[in-house]
Amino acid sequence: MCGFIGVFDHSKKYKEQRIEHIEQASRKIIHRGPDDEGYYHNDYISLAFRRLSIVDLAGGKQPLTFGDGRYWIVFNGEIYNHKQLQKKLEDLGVTLNTNSDTEVIVALYSVMKEKVVHELRGMFAFLIWDTERNELFGARDYFGIKPLYMIETVQGIAFASESKGLMPFLKNSSINEQSLEHYTSFQYVPEPNTIVKEISKISPGSYFTWRPNESLQVVEYFHPNFHPKSVERDRLIKEVRETVEESVSYHMRSDVPVGSFLSGGIDSTIVATIASKLAPSIKTFSVDFADTGYSEMDVAIKTAQTLKVDHFPYTISEEEFFEALPKIIWHLDDIVADPAAIPLYFVAKEASKHVKVVLSGEGADELFGGYNIYQEPLSIAPFKNIPNGLKKALLQIATVLPEGMKGKSFLQRANTQLEERYIGNAKIFANDKEKQSLFSHTLSSSFTDVTNPLYHNVKHLDDISKMQYIDMMTWLRGDILVKADKMSMAHSLELRVPFLDIEVWKVASKLAVEEKVSKVGTKQILRKAFADIIPEHVVNRRKLGFPVPIRVWLKGTRYHWAKEVITESPIGFFMDKDYILSLLEEHRMEKKDHSRKLWTVLCFCLWLQMAVEQDSKIDEKKLFV
Template sequence: MCGLVAMLTSGATAGDYTDAMSSALPCMRHRGPDAAGTWHDDDALFGFNRLAIIDLEHSHQPLRWGPEDNPERYALVFNGEIYNFIELREELQAAGLTFHTEGDSETIVVGFHHWGAEVVQHLRGMFAFAIWDTETRSMFVARDQFGIKPLFYATTEAGTVFASEKKSILEMADAIGLDLSLDRRAIEHYVDLQYTPEPETLHSAIRRVESGCTVTLSPGGEVVSERYFTPNFQVTSVPKGGEQELFDRIAAALEDSVAKHMRADVTVGSFLSGGIDSSAIATLAKRHNPNLLTFTTGFEREGYSEVDVAAETAEAIGVEHIVKIVSPEEYAAAVPKIIWYLDDPVADPSLVPLYFVAETARKHVKVVLSGEGADELFGGYTIYKEPLSLAPFDKVPSALLKGLNTLSRVLPEGMKGKSLLERGTQPMESRYYGNARNFNFEQLQRVIPWAKPEWDHREVTAPIYAESARLGMDPVARMQHLDLFTWMRGDILVKADKINMANSLELRVPFLDKEVFEVAQTIPADLKIANNTTKYALRKALEQIVPPHVLHRKKLGFPVPMRHWLAGDELFGWAQEQINASQTDDIFNKAAVLEMLDEHRAGVSDHSRRLWTVIAFMIWHGIFIEKRIDPQVEQRDYPVQL
């Protein structure tokens, strides 16, 4: 888990940009405080910040490797972890290839020499990397299957720059002649969805390499992207009486994944929220570390914490448990710093408690495991039960459906049955947009009057739905497919990477493992949402693993009392100050935003998530565009090993 910068020049000498590189690396030192390194030849320039996890004394980057006849043919920078590196090393050594370190990084470049671009199909882990081939004068870039590790890029007349964080590219903007204008289409997508969907960023000239994609380029050439992984939830069924075999396969795959994810030369801990996902990971992790430490966070307000349940789970599985309680004052004070770390805002209030629990964990461990990805792979969101609840509408004639849909729109807000009628009379592509949308178009135009209907969420979701239809997925699988490409990439994995790396803490996610996915993709819909529950097959697989009290708990996550705080003295005045001070009048109708805040306080409507979306952007704008807000980030150094 580190931070990389890779530049391929176009008509200039790479050495001319070493000063720019010296500015790009320090701003993400939090990603790798243990060591830094640079390397360049005439065309390529690499920079690296290292968080040492495996092979602490060696495996420094940029890493050089080559065959006997050209021992420094390749240069590599790599962010992430390859969990099957031991098995790959043995396979490559059997093919006659040599290694000079004990780390996982070298496996990538040796594998690239042996398999070429197909190396990504062999890697089991999280990764973003760039390899420069000094013989072919070409660069190969790749990002992991699910998008766990980030990778931004920008192309100008000077060349193309890749980086783990957007702010590193911004630091090089003057040197490479980068246009820093904002992307209004991406802004509308952000306000609509609470995150900026891949491959966009809020800057027009900076984009992201998408999850499951590779990039090839040569000096002065175009960036050519190719998708190597498309998650495909297969249309399948389980023979009657064969369910237990499936449950056993799930348990075995997850146990193997956790075992591989525990590979490290430093201390590994685990987050523990009290839900089934993190409880399963922590329970399995303890088998490999009897002294496992677990961590959770919460709030003093009743109903907004899993602290008690997490503590009960920790006691049941026999681990030492550490808790961090976050106050409203701490919450507000940390927001600018957290948004700076994010690069682009993500309007998820749970980012803040996650920051504090990561900060707490980093005082004790260098790596933590977490349960991200279980909901998307195993059918964990309550909304996934909707295809069953709406099934009766499938039998209604289309003409009658159209009439019922018209009726639903004129029924009063809050009337019983209105929502069911609205959703049941629309096709999935119209009614399901993922987990995050909180503005309808009328509300969107209220706060950004320039919003265009052709830029709404459907521009993001339509191609994904088309792909799931082409692959013949069932309705539940289509929702999962959409979430893998939207909510998970835009929210879940952004905060997993950025917020933990802000604290120089490596987060590992055993559910998002390609071997686990190979089993998860075969689960039929009726075993995902059976018995009026979610993740049914996963729950059955974990019956002999997790404590009984968490098996059928309602999903809670990291709830934040934002609705109460914005309406009360905790954050109402703070929110007013942020809105009034923001220099975003060309983007937002600030009078309308202030009206929404007053309506929220008066209890007219719950605008908390909508307000938080706008305020998070305003703070981002104050930091990166206006330069008005000082995020007060301190770059901290840690010892190599705890």
């Protein structure tokens, strides 16, 4: 896991300026690769690379050249099947000069061009420049584990592992109006957009080509489609077990020590259990908060004791949480208002003291049906066949019931179509009317602009599979994987996610609904597949996630902090401060829990102040130009 920047010009006249800017940009992402740096320049392009040495410590320097200087590559990620691919290349008569997975990618590209992406098992974002054809080829992995940002200007095109690496190439930048509106619904900006209008992302599962004085050509090579099939249960259990075990084994390939995150949940427990059998000396890491009800540490410690592994627990104090917050916002790049990013930052910090690579359980919920909300279609199934007229009447009754009254939320959800009520795991400002109260300008978009096309893609599926698909296309790539990459890279730590493996996906994509979710619980087949090897106290434990005590803090010890941040922020150019402060007062008086809404606004306040005052050229007075 590393970081790179690539700049490609339409003409030869920008070389000196390009070289100056790329070295400045490279310094902004030094945390992604503190072990080494490298550059390559010619008349049309400049490549910069920051290296975190994991595989082939001596021979994996980048930018790397291949084919007697014809090809140049920069690559961020890991290719777990690169040993097998080396053998394939040798059989084809291709000579390799290193043992690095980077050379494997470019060597395969020299033989099979764009088909190379179908050979790779791993996480990746890369750029390959062909000096003979003056042509760029690049790609991003199947699920979007590794980021790839881009800008297009009159000068040419540029790519980077983090958006801050592109800012030196922008003369001016502005906030994307629709991105900000979507952010207040989703708590992140849905891809491929970012909060900065001029910067976008290459979508997961895509490759692209570019030549000077031509436009970027993007092709989607992978799209997650669920195809439920009827498979004999014992056979399916065996297939799930063997595929996940194989994936963990692949993800442990490294020339440096590998550790594992370990929470109280089943996903990290499965990964840590398999890993501990492969490497009994593996170290595990977890964090919690001292506040009552915000800790699974006892479960994690008990699991580590059962597995007989060295465990490193860490309790985050309120003071260090808020002290680190500005730095975390900076590292996140785009705004992500998921409070779970903060504990992830701290557990990565703790792990980085002991290892350079860590395994994590991200992706299991989306692939195997792990979120508790996925049980909702089962609980409201009796309402499915009620006549529409009666549904409308019940919905009207629910509307007039007092806030907080038992049954109100259930009636609302049961009588609202899935497409209108489910936009993913986070739904902050719930509807356009509520969002309009927040913004100073007239809304130009709705969350349905994001979700409607996605629902159209899966209209043939059951509601639970639809929810999984929505989360894979929005929540997973816009929130989960962003914070996983950025919070680990903040500490120069490589985070690997064995559940987000193409072979694991092939198995998970064909699971029937009952193998994923039932009234009893979630991730049914995954739990069954590993019930005999993971600690018993975890097998049927309900998902808790990474709970953070912001609800308690914002009405108590951090109320004045929040009020000051809102009051002093330039957010008034975009949002109604009086409305936001009224939410804060209602929260303090315990009239309603507005903690997630307030946190979403507060994260934007901090990001905006940082962008305006320190790191970027964004001018808040230009608003949405």
